[in-house]
Amino acid sequence: MKPSPVSLVGSRLCFDPSGAVVVAIEPDAIAIADLRAGKTHRLAYPHARAIVAFADQLWIATSDECLARSDFAGRPLGDPIALPFAATGAFVPAPCGPPAAVWTSTPAVALFDDLGALRQIDASDADATFPLTARRHLTARGSRLTLPSGSTVALPPGTTALGGVVMAAGNQIVVLVAGAGGRQLLAISIGTAQVVQRCAVGTGIVRVATRRGLVVAQTGPAGFEVIDVRSGRTTATFELAYDVLDLAIDPDAQRCVIRGASGTIEVCELADMLQGLVVDGVVDGE
Numbered sequence: 001m002k003p004s005p006v007s008l009v010g011s012r013l014c015f016d017p018s019g020a021v022v023v024a025i026e027p028d029a030i031a032i033a034d035l036r037a038g039k040t041h042r043l044a045y046p047h048a049r050a051i052v053a054f055a056d057q058l059w060i061a062t063s064d065e066c067l068a069r070s071d072f073a074g075r076p077l078g079d080p081i082a083l084p085f086a087a088t089g090a091f092v093p094a095p096c097g098p099p100a101a102v103w104t105s106t107p108a109v110a111l112f113d114d115l116g117a118l119r120q121i122d123a124s125d126a127d128a129t130f131p132l133t134a135r136r137h138l139t140a141r142g143s144r145l146t147l148p149s150g151s152t153v154a155l156p157p158g159t160t161a162l163g164g165v166v167m168a169a170g171n172q173i174v175v176l177v178a179g180a181g182g183r184q185l186l187a188i189s190i191g192t193a194q195v196v197q198r199c200a201v202g203t204g205i206v207r208v209a210t211r212r213g214l215v216v217a218q219t220g221p222a223g224f225e226v227i228d229v230r231s232g233r234t235t236a237t238f239e240l241a242y243d244v245l246d247l248a249i250d251p252d253a254q255r256c257v258i259r260g261a262s263g264t265i266e267v268c269e270l271a272d273m274l275q276g277l278v279v280d281g282v283v284d285g286e
Contacts, residue, residue, distance in 0.1 A: 004088040005104040005128065006163035006176055008208045009052075010248035011090035013257050013265070016053040017168075019250030021072065022257045023053045024265050030060060032072055035255070035267065043074045052091035054099040057113070061089055061103070067111065069118065078118055084109055092163075094131035095210060096170045102129045102137070110137065128161040130173060132190070138166070138173055145175065151193040156184060166190070167229075168211040168251055174229060176206055185215060187229045197232035205246065209253035216249050216256065216270075226274070238273050 012025040022033040029042040030051065047063035057077055060068045065085060069077040083089070084105035094100040100112035108123040112134030123129040126139035126146075136148040140161035145153040155161065159179035166173045175186045185206065187197040204218025208229075215227040221243035226236040243261040249270070250256075257267045 003160055003162055003178060005090055006206065007090040007092070008163050008165045008174065008176060008206055009093065009210070010207060010246070011050040011052075013246050013248040013259060014051060014053055015248055015250040015255075015257070016072075017055050017251060019252050019254060021053060022248075022267055023051050023058060024257065024259070025049075025051055030058070031265070032058070033267065034072075041074075043070065050090050052093050052101050054093070057099055059091060059099070059101065059111075061091070067103075067118070078116070081118060081120070092130055092165065094133050095166050095168045097133040100131055100134035102131050104128075110134065128164065130164040130166060130175075132166050132170055138164070138190070140164070140175070145173075145188065147190055147193055149193075153188050153193050153195060155186070156181075156198075159184070163206075165208050165210060167208075167213065172196070172229075174208050174215070176201070185217075185227070187232070197229060199227055199232040199234075201227075205244070207247055207249045209249045209251055211251040212253035214249075214253040216247065218244065218247070221261075224273075226270075236274050240273070 014023050020036050024031045025048045028046045030045045031042050033040040048060050050061040052059045065083050066080040067083050068080040086105035090104050091101040098113045102123050103109045107125045108129040109120050110123040111120045124139045126141045128140040130138045139146045143155045159177035162176045162178050164175035173188050177184050183201050185199050185201050186195050189196050201217045202219055206217045208215050213229040217225050219225050223239045225234045228235050246259040248257050259265050
């Protein structure tokens with residue numbers, strides 16, 4: 001059986017590219033928190049499946065297998081379009097160019113904003129597809145990752161790519177792979193087609209700060225480690241006072257948004273978490 005895809009940026013909690021807006025799926029709505037203004041509002045999308053936020057628009061995979069787009073105020077951008085079925089669907093955003101993402105169906109579908117109109121193309125029949133731009137993708141098949149240039153990178157033998165995201169500068173991809181020996185996180189240079197760092201991670205949540213080059217990986221129900229992608233080393237660990245169901249980190253690794261086991265959603269400074277300080281909720285989780 002093919003493993004379910006894993007999002008490295010969050011599919012039910014996420015930040016916009018600026019790191020100033022948090023978007024969260026709630027049972028009956030999408031909550032949007034503007035951290036600069038300290039305000040939260042909600043859009044009525046019951047039982048949404050996945051979200052991704054761009055600089056000027058929000059994409060929502062709805063409960064009836066459609067993609068709806070809107071601005072952050074909730075004004076629709078075009079008509080919804082049908083999405084292929086995906087058992088555990090998630091969006092993998094492209095860091096470069098206009099808004100674009102891959103939807104993790106089988107086969108995957110690449111979607112992108114073409115001067116306001118939404119276009120879609122079959123991404124590939126690969127095990128996993130990771131977009132660099134709307135039309136340039138990296139694909140994993142078996143133990144090989146193929147880059148947009150056509151060069152290939154050997155993944156560890158016997159592993160399968162579970163998820164990945166291209167860093168904001170477009171020069172590196174972080175890929176999560178799994179095999180008999182457990183899960184590994186690989187940092188791969190897109191320019192040189194070389195694995196530049198690798199480290200072991202557990203079975204919990206893994207989230208990547210795509211500009212800062214830091215990873216937050218779950219080590220237990222309430223425990224986490226911070227990994228520097230450049231060195232592959234754990235630079236810090238922290239433990240919260242409650243179990244965590246979901247987490248996202250902003251691109252600059254300044255803030256985290258956390259969904260606790262009770263369903264409550266909180267936004268906090270990563271520096272405060274590392275010091276074990278109490279955090280204040282911004283998204284109230286109603």
